[in-house]
Amino acid sequence: MTLLIRCLLALLLASVATAHAQEAPIKFGKVEPRDFDATAYKGADAAPAVVLCDYGRLRIEGAHDGFKVVLERITRVLIVNKDGYEHATVHVPLYRREGKEELLTQLRGATYNLVNGQVEKHKMEDESVFHEQIDARHARRRFTLPRVREGSIIEYSYVVKSGFLYSLPTWNFQHDIPVVWSECRAELPAFFVYKEFSRGYHPYAVQTHAVVPYTTLYRASEEAGMGLSSNNTVMQRLSTSALGGRWVMQDVPAFRPEPYMTTERDYRAALDFELHLTQFDPTRPRPVTSTWEKIAAQLLKQEDFGGLLKREDFAGAFSNQSPLTAEAQALAKHHPNPAERAAAVRALVQQNLRYTGEESLFARTPLLGKLVQLRQGNAAEVNLLLVHTLRDAGLEAHPVLVSTRDHGRIQTEVPLVNQFNYVVAHVALHDQPAGLLLDATEPLAAPGTLPLRCLNGQGRLIAPGGGRWLPLTPSQKHLRLTNARLSLGEQGELRGTVNVEYNGYAGLAERGRLAENGEKAYLTRLLQQHPDWQLTRSAVQRADELTKPLLVALDLTVPPAQAAPTTLYLPLMQLFTDAQNPFQSDARSYPVDFGAAHEYVTTVQLTLPPRYRISELPGQLLLDLPGGQGRYSYEATQQGNVLQLVSRLQLRKTEYKPSEYPALRELFIRAQAKHAEPLVLQRQP
Template identity: 35%
Template sequence: MKHRFFIQFLWYFAISAFSIHLTCAQSDPIKFGKVELADLQMKTYDKDTSSDAVVLCDYGKAFFNGNLQIQFERIIRIKILKKSGYDWADGIIPFLKNTGAELKITDLKGVTYNLQNGEIVKEKMSKEAVFSEKKSKNFYLQKFTLPNVKEGSVIEYTYTTVSDFWYEFHNWTFQKEIPVIWSEYRASIPDYLSYKLQMSGYEAPHITKTEPANVSFGTSNVSGKNYRWVFKDVPALREEPYITTIDDYVAKIEFELANISVPGVSYKSFSNNWTSICENLLTDESFGGQIKKTGFVKDIINKIKTENKEPLTQATAIYDFVRKSIKWNEVEDISSDATKKAYETHSGTTADINLLLIAMLKEIGLDAKPVLLSTRENGKVLPFYATTTKFNYVVAHVKIGENTILLDATDEHISPGMLPTRCLNGIGRLIDSKGGDWIVLDPRERASQLINVQMAINEDGELSGKIEKSLAGYDAWTHRKEIIAIGKDKHTENLKKEHPTWQISKIDLINLDKYTEAFSEKYELTMGDASQKAGNIIYLKPLISEALTDNPFKHQERKFPVDFATAMDRTYVATITVPEGFKVEEMPKNAIMSLPENAGRFSFMVAVNGNTIQVSSKISIRKPIFYADEYGALRELYAQIVSKHAEQIVLKKI
């Protein structure tokens, strides 16, 4: 529909006696087929000697061609440094067809360059190396592989795409999993079309330039702007622990059509506002329509209302009913065509389940509204634009008195008021008839565990006793899910495989099915891997098997945030009885370390009382997100934890 409207709206202005192609005063940074000898002679990339490949240049430009299509042209050249970089010789380009409007690929060419006896030898990509793969009804992938790739090869390929989808101007990514020496993108856009430009990532551009110019638009030359963005010496985008999706951190630019304006003729806005979005959603059969459908569960609602008089118990009862009645099919969505079918088949999407939940909560008389969000894997939502395209999940927002709770009935093991970790992604959008509002998705629960150890060590260094793990909040939820999924017997088997020297005589699981209670796991055992005997000396690991042995933060610097999703507490308390005839010869020194602004704390204490040793380790991370300027202190805190946890207690025979 948008494509047809654009054609009718703009064609009048695209007629001219001559055609002027996009030209830029700036010369292109790369010419296809013009490889440099120095690139082939390169052995390593000085700025990242560990890299298995490096992008020498990635250049793209987009403009409107003579057929009022967005034409995008790209050339990319890559140096292969190691065998592990061979995968960069495989390319994938998405395209659409059979939709009326199309996104098609033309002029795909590829070449591999190798150095033989000091001479540059090139080999072109054959037609047989290119094939298409159908992913869905209209969505395809063009795949290809460049030939004869070796360590030291330089590969390059070029292609053009032509798109009828003007409201989706071609986005560009400046950063990759390997270093990029030069990435440049140019866009030529007529003033008739106004796009919102969103630059994101944690790298700064080398050049950003916007110039007024006469630009190509159909068969006309009209006033517009030429844009140029250059990123230079971009480091590889590496996977780090504690992130959402890597796409949240990559340096890129994205376009969204805001309006079309032809002076004196017409104006068409494509920018939404939340009032109109909410109105459309609430009147849409697949969203608001489903919230009104409760006839098939009317008897259940009446029964719950009769048995529960308080709003909170009513909400909890409905929540329990929905999550036990419909199993989530792992599909994330914000709209549903069949909440009734999901109920009848006991299987449904996030929207099927949670829109029914909202419908039942409203029907019983509670103030329940939908909240749209984007999962951590789907990426962050930016609050600057009014759009639903970034959302992939819906949950229920319920106001009871002065308090509000968020409910997600896709998981039958989580406590009411807790969202699954996948949903903890910054902000969500409340949808109501007044335009809604942004709400913060900060978790109200922490990830907490208390480990209590009562052990006695014999003169051979073998320990025996009891371990009790008490878990609450997100730790309890995670552990419950794992055990319920595989069963107690398999869990015990896995525990024994993980600790082959443990001889477990008894395991008790407490409150496994009581999701609003703390969960405990108790076991009685003997073990031989927590100490080592050498002559008349016993070296004892004070944290038994619970020591943090590896710092997750390997790199000296980190540009993007550490996102734990939740705050956390890790407490370990042990009482260890020393065997008769032994004394404590050495023990770790006590230590306390705190992060600035009380954001975290680590304490480690060891004390001797008669023939017993008391050990205490407490780690508290008091907020879920740490930014780049806080990374150094956080990394050092974890380094101290690893160091202290590695220290041993030395027992000596008297």
Template identity: 35%
Template structure:
């Protein structure tokens, strides 16, 4: 959106005449730089989290509007942090993201100030952040960041900084993150709303507000506008006036916010950290009709399809026609055409690693043989349409980016685009960014809830699921010698994400280097004569065969302790905390099956063997079985773990954790062999 506020002189005067005496906000004033206390400087440990490496003592932000340079959002922040341990020294690096869009609209960071405080011989030393400690870096297209390196920070330091961001993008009202990776004593955000803009706010996380209120008052604000110099002339002069507006100021405070702890199988921490986001839904100036910011999915579809760098890229062009003709697909069925087009785009374009929703030119990307996610997958959709396939772009959010909101069309909640294809009653989700991704499968990063198909009239939500389960099957035939030496053969079979990850690793490292690393399993186990099947046949399981050996002692053993899971044991429970407030997201159902057959040495008998176990959660959502028994003169050990759904709620966490506790315990059990006589 461009600057949405253009003001006429008559309107300024009308607003001014509506004015009334100013009513001041009567809430608690925010702290200022330089008000560091003795207690903060002497603090050695944070009593509410004694393990904390650092703690945010105070984090204050405010957003408001100004009208002296068109319409701008002004965001101000003041933050104070105490460093308690060596690991907390990383808090000395401050990153401030901001957005630049050509010469017309931009964000500007100003008023950067910072100080580091230390106690030295009982006295307070104060060191100022210098200009030489401030750097500017480009992060991505249109995105930059200021990096502040606070001076002389050591364990015991208190650092504080403040800055202001002037933004031309009123649709980007700054979000506020109350919770961080370190504890927060006080976090406060104030937003001053004016009558012309309406925002919907979205709250994440579980920590309660300490304070949540608002005040309404009138405020006089300076404003600029353009006025024609002569009647009928196109020349205009910049004039200044004043606005008297009734504003609504909101105040949100959280206190004693615990550090957010990253836990396994959590798609995105941003979905569960306590924070607030905003979406501009309506703009209305006095005497004008309201303008709605695609507050429904119908409007969102129209905007996306008319956007030149999105829907505009799907228009058929001569280069697409020539490309389609070169594939010679006239006499093939629909499914074969889709597979051929996917394979072609995968081979022709290399992904540059950038996540994008828009493409400046899919034609240019094809000519350069490289591009972003949007370049590659919008080209895929356009080429599929050229060969008469029902294909549409599909907006998704990757796992690290967080889940999109299904009830609000917030473009910022998406960061990735794939292809949605329909053939008869069947639907397929396609991503051409990686050559190792088989047809009908998405990379792990894309398996994140639902995606939104951009199709008339209002699109549709579609689950992001792969067509097949993740599978790992390991089968071994091993002979145990009296010295404890073991040797034999192993076959590993992979499907789904594990197969994709191995194929991608082989492609990245080169087959020779990968094989070298795969063979070197460490001092205990040695892999030799490794062979792989179906490495390039993506729709078949990836199979790896090799000889496996383990050295023994110089003399026969009286007692032998056999670890039957070899090097495949689950050594520790990934679910360590006693309670969890967040879902457990495995991304896809999976099967892990291990079958090991051991030929035991003559003259030895089994003295101790693990007991059989069969465990399952409600509705068989997870099943674990383990068995060790003699069969046909051989010792067979089998472990099977089946995870039958993608996401588990927090209420299922305790049961899942306990099942993994028993799995780890069972995998650690040894089989004891004793020499007879």
């Protein structure tokens, strides 16, 4: 008998507490006439389809000299209208690697229609099932349920068996359509200890854990002596305890993207499992997950990561000297200030290497000479060359692993390198304890300003000895300053100048639009946003001066709604502020993630002609979010025939919780209402 079997059988002595088994929430084929009533399901009135029940059972079974993961799943969906027909075609992803593969078995499906009060069943035939190979590692099984019409119920079930024990299948509770009931159960034997991670913002209706009995059959190869194996196998029954878990969500709303979100994966309700340790011998548990220190050491040894930081390959067979070394050393002499030197090194790398747009943690070309010769590279190649060149310039620099906003948030308690998809550089500065974060991929960003895509929680600094976590804190805010100086004509027209300054991340965003579209198309888009404006002169200034705000200077005319009116209603502030509130939903289940603090300041100065008088000066307004996390202020002053209006909206946090959303939305509503208040002017005879 093998050592593995002896250790497993020793677990028979473990004490076992039993838990009462729960009945499954669904039974395949048991569809009742009442199930077709869409009015009984929350959210069905505004949805093309509704998941009535999605039930999965995860367990680990014995296999030949190992174990396998088994997922049994039953799903039932009500098709509400024709837009829901797409849900009658189902895709099941399958994975393979290193001789292991996921297999789908026991697939069955049916469509149910209610005809004259009776349920008619139409079975899915084998001809409706297709196998699609996506690439060497990924495939999927696709099938379509038959005879689907408005009001149909579709149902399917299958079993997926997998040899990948490290990461169990993710259970997704939330989908693009409402879910009435979603339930996942798992039985995980004591010799496999998993960590579970919940994602999303919908609460569990049920979440329980209990120790339950566990039995499985395990087929082991017999030893032939002298350490040799034979073709004979022996079947063993293994009995021990298992951790049984049950997770239920009820009435899960359809997922809808909202403004100011990162990737959808951060918000959809789901459950993940990662293997933490194995304990076939309870006295000698063996950790499976790595540590951040081990990951750092491994990355520094890899040719496609740490290799770009070396001056020779790991075997010493060839030089990996950077073609930029001599220039970097010269910069050290010309820039004694470390921060200025770091900015100069960043500019040097940008002059020699263009970012291809590929977000990657690893280099495709580890040879620095060839990389510079190609004059382009992915994120890892650009920024690892940046780290190398910073070191050549005499600066203490290290790479920092980052997960971009469209890749997902980092779980710091899970040491997995695949959580990251990007790398930036960190420079230690004696006068700045936090140091300086640099990215050479974005030519439109000022030195020390990370692209907005990188502002996603924390990054992991990689250095000998392990490194540490660094907050990816924005160095600047998103700031827009609008200054309008106008004169009112006798006929009610407005003439004057408008200067709009875009600072920080507002400047980075506008420079990006300007570079993408060109100045002419950029200004055309600006006019489309403000249809009342008639430009007589326009200019975009300081586009290449990255440390200064981008300036859009305009001379404009706004014609009156009617010529020389006796009473003029002038929505003055609305002409120069955003017309639409980005927060349309009454409630929100997810945080509002701006990435950086925002501020919008609009100043309008209006000179009145002799024959016009203000009926009433607009009232002042001051609104504060709880805890001082945001503010809106509005004031109006008049000196002689000159009126000045000042509006300031400040959002001082980068992220607002769902519980803070109502106050945030109300702040925007009240601000827009104030902007829409017309200035009332009377024309004297």
